[in-house]
Amino acid sequence: MKIENRSEILKRCLFSAIAMLFVFSCKKQDSLSVNTWTTYKADAKASSYSSLNQINVANVNQLKNVWTFHANDVKEGEEPAASSQANPIIVDGVMYANSRNQTVYAINAKTGEQIWAHKSLGEGEPVAASRGVTYWSEGDDKRILYSAGNYLLAINAETGEPVASFGENGKVNLNIGVRDNPEEISVTLTTPGSIFKNLIIIGSRLPDFYGAPPGYVRAYNVKTGELAWTFHTIPHPGEPGYETWPPDAYKFAGGVNCWAGMSIDEERGTVFLALGSPSYDFYGADRIGANLYGNCVLALDASTGNYKWHYQTVHHDIWDYDLPCPPNLVTFNHDGKEIDAVAQATKHGFIFVLDRETGEPIFPVEERKVPASNLPGEVAYETQPFPLKPAPFARQSMTGDDLNHYSDADYDSILKTFRSVRYEGLFTPPDLKGNISLPATRGGANWGGLAFDPNTDYLYIRGNNLPEIQTIVDADKHFATLNNTRYELGRVTYEKHCVACHGAEKQGMMSDVPSLIGLKERMPENETLQKIQHGGGKMPGYKGVITAQEERGLLAFLYDIRDNATEETNSESEVEKPTRYMNITPYRTWSDPSGNPALKTPWNTLNALNLNTGEYEWQIPLGNDEKLQEEGGPDTGLLARSGPMVTAGGLVFISGAADKKLWAIDKKTGKLVWETTLPAANNANVCSYAIDGKQYIALSVGGTEENPSGSIMAFALQ
Numbered sequence: 001m002k003i004e005n006r007s008e009i010l011k012r013c014l015f016s017a018i019a020m021l022f023v024f025s026c027k028k029q030d031s032l033s034v035n036t037w038t039t040y041k042a043d044a045k046a047s048s049y050s051s052l053n054q055i056n057v058a059n060v061n062q063l064k065n066v067w068t069f070h071a072n073d074v075k076e077g078e079e080p081a082a083s084s085q086a087n088p089i090i091v092d093g094v095m096y097a098n099s100r101n102q103t104v105y106a107i108n109a110k111t112g113e114q115i116w117a118h119k120s121l122g123e124g125e126p127v128a129a130s131r132g133v134t135y136w137s138e139g140d141d142k143r144i145l146y147s148a149g150n151y152l153l154a155i156n157a158e159t160g161e162p163v164a165s166f167g168e169n170g171k172v173n174l175n176i177g178v179r180d181n182p183e184e185i186s187v188t189l190t191t192p193g194s195i196f197k198n199l200i201i202i203g204s205r206l207p208d209f210y211g212a213p214p215g216y217v218r219a220y221n222v223k224t225g226e227l228a229w230t231f232h233t234i235p236h237p238g239e240p241g242y243e244t245w246p247p248d249a250y251k252f253a254g255g256v257n258c259w260a261g262m263s264i265d266e267e268r269g270t271v272f273l274a275l276g277s278p279s280y281d282f283y284g285a286d287r288i289g290a291n292l293y294g295n296c297v298l299a300l301d302a303s304t305g306n307y308k309w310h311y312q313t314v315h316h317d318i319w320d321y322d323l324p325c326p327p328n329l330v331t332f333n334h335d336g337k338e339i340d341a342v343a344q345a346t347k348h349g350f351i352f353v354l355d356r357e358t359g360e361p362i363f364p365v366e367e368r369k370v371p372a373s374n375l376p377g378e379v380a381y382e383t384q385p386f387p388l389k390p391a392p393f394a395r396q397s398m399t400g401d402d403l404n405h406y407s408d409a410d411y412d413s414i415l416k417t418f419r420s421v422r423y424e425g426l427f428t429p430p431d432l433k434g435n436i437s438l439p440a441t442r443g444g445a446n447w448g449g450l451a452f453d454p455n456t457d458y459l460y461i462r463g464n465n466l467p468e469i470q471t472i473v474d475a476d477k478h479f480a481t482l483n484n485t486r487y488e489l490g491r492v493t494y495e496k497h498c499v500a501c502h503g504a505e506k507q508g509m510m511s512d513v514p515s516l517i518g519l520k521e522r523m524p525e526n527e528t529l530q531k532i533q534h535g536g537g538k539m540p541g542y543k544g545v546i547t548a549q550e551e552r553g554l555l556a557f558l559y560d561i562r563d564n565a566t567e568e569t570n571s572e573s574e575v576e577k578p579t580r581y582m583n584i585t586p587y588r589t590w591s592d593p594s595g596n597p598a599l600k601t602p603w604n605t606l607n608a609l610n611l612n613t614g615e616y617e618w619q620i621p622l623g624n625d626e627k628l629q630e631e632g633g634p635d636t637g638l639l640a641r642s643g644p645m646v647t648a649g650g651l652v653f654i655s656g657a658a659d660k661k662l663w664a665i666d667k668k669t670g671k672l673v674w675e676t677t678l679p680a681a682n683n684a685n686v687c688s689y690a691i692d693g694k695q696y697i698a699l700s701v702g703g704t705e706e707n708p709s710g711s712i713m714a715f716a717l718q
Helices: 002-030 408-420 484-498 526-535 548-558
Strands: 063-070 089-091 094-097 104-109 114-119 135-138 139-149 151-158 171-173 192-195 199-202 217-221 228-230 263-266 270-274 294-299 307-312 328-334 339-346 350-355 365-369 383-388 436-439 452-453 456-465 469-470 472-474 581-583 606-608 614-620 645-647 651-655 661-666 670-675 687-691 696-699 711-718
Touching: 063 670, 089 135, 089 687, 104 365, 135 192, 151 339, 171 484, 263 328, 294 339, 350 383, 452 645, 645 687
Parallel strands: none
Antiparallel strands: 063 711, 089 094, 094 104, 104 114, 135 139, 139 151, 151 171, 192 199, 199 217, 217 228, 263 270, 270 294, 294 307, 328 339, 339 350, 365 383, 436 469, 452 456, 456 606, 472 581, 606 614, 645 651, 651 661, 661 670, 687 696, 696 711
8 A cells, every 4th residue: 555655656746747847848938939028128127138048158159140121211312320229129029119210110020021110200300319119008909109209109009000099199299398388499209218007207308508498207198198297307496406406497407307218116116217417518507506306316106206216426417427328227135135226327437226215325435525616607516426336337537648659749649638638537627728528428338228137146337438628618709700691600500519419520420420511412401400400310409499590590501501691699688698618529539630549448348247246247348440459459449339238148249339240248258259240330239039939139220321221130040
């Protein structure tokens, strides 16, 4: 009897073991069929993490391009779409992404075949940089929400048709509900909104200039488009933080917008926002004080918009040190305890790690005294927060020994500049004698953000190391017109607002800033005016920031119309206006006369931070300029803005530099294990998904002469 029982027990155990193996096998198979990248940066926590492991360190060298989808919305004669920033999302085997021209595409994620396309903008309407779309569903109601122009739109995810019940025939005007006259401003989105239950929470994209509107955070009902709540990022009387501004600042101050994105703790019902700096970026005499909630990680109740906590990373920002990317929601071990935290990377090279419930720093942060401003009327904040851990991931200081020496003449020139401008390290204030800013306006970190691996508790961060020379001028004196002709007014308007990106000769300054040479042969004046007013590409809209006279003058200058037509500039009424100082050389790498970067390499790095210890496990240069690389030396690193993606297969995928490479890097060691050359520069984050047991890696790629609209490329094992 005992033997039979033991036999039965063994049979049951064997059967259970077989069943468990079968279940495990099915789960493993199912893990390659489930939705794994259904929102911007993978999930609500902004992790940029993929749980898929079919592609791994051992087999990644077998990765091949399996399909390429070509967008087709750049009309003949237009320049190729150099900047295609969308991070595709994948839901039930369908990929959704928007192009540089803000056409939304539904694509068969297995084959790359187009299912439908929805073009939201009419002929000539301006486009803005957009990094993706948002998906929401309830039963059979499935929607894609995204921005185009100054609208938030909803379309049917299965058909691509507008959802008529949302707002007015499928769209909501984002100009309405901000402080300023909706007819005189242009509010757009850069980063897609985030879903919490039946709400879509959005930030905004605004010009960084005097007269810009404030960047309120808003939530809309996904079904109806009705405004659910608004949070004033420049507080009104009686609201927390009002005392950190002059009494009437809420009536005229602008900026403090969430252009970089957000993350959501769905269990806590909390949305975490990364906020930008107040306007104007480099002079704040009209906004003396700490300026909450500028440069803050801000935690709000996602259902109501009610304030929970904030942490300010820069007080009274006069360096354009916006928080550039969504906060990462991370869980890791600290002092023997597992904690939930928020990790926020900054343009000036810090990572702030904050308790998710309270906003208190997990690692020590100390307030240090920083240099005072010499600009008339400016009162720089006396102290700034410095995390003691983790160490900065980007360079924050330099000496004369760090200058490049490509030739004696070039070296002598940049050394003379180094010795003549003001430089006292991090937080050197803008100065009339000129000053060095490092890491400067493009970071440090940029909008691509971080990737967090929950298996190892590692954060992966890309960092730029490119100083800038800030050139501060009295705008009224520097941009005074020589006469009152329309062309002359346009010339100074161009120098004031456009030259920093498009260049003194209209030649364009970066891969994603087009040349304006020969504009009258390529684009009618009315389309150019639309772009000036509402923005285009990475350029924000200037409607309400510049006057109608300046708009007409700018068109005369861009189209070389020298008919001696005059404009009244109301110079007499402007005599009493306060002095407005401007930085006329932002977003430009400090270079020697031959165009080589002034600072020694590396100019860009990828960093692996172990959150459990607060220490970096490895740091490597990312990208390479072979012409400037020292013989036998390490890669130079190259300026880039996109961010990393990390996978359970042991890999970090990243691209985005001018050398057009897509890399796979061993996440444990930092060793390069695979790379491929893309047909054009990539300026978007990578994603990963699986269909029918196969894992894919996909990303948006810029346009070429043969395919000016840009593309999406998918890779898989062959």
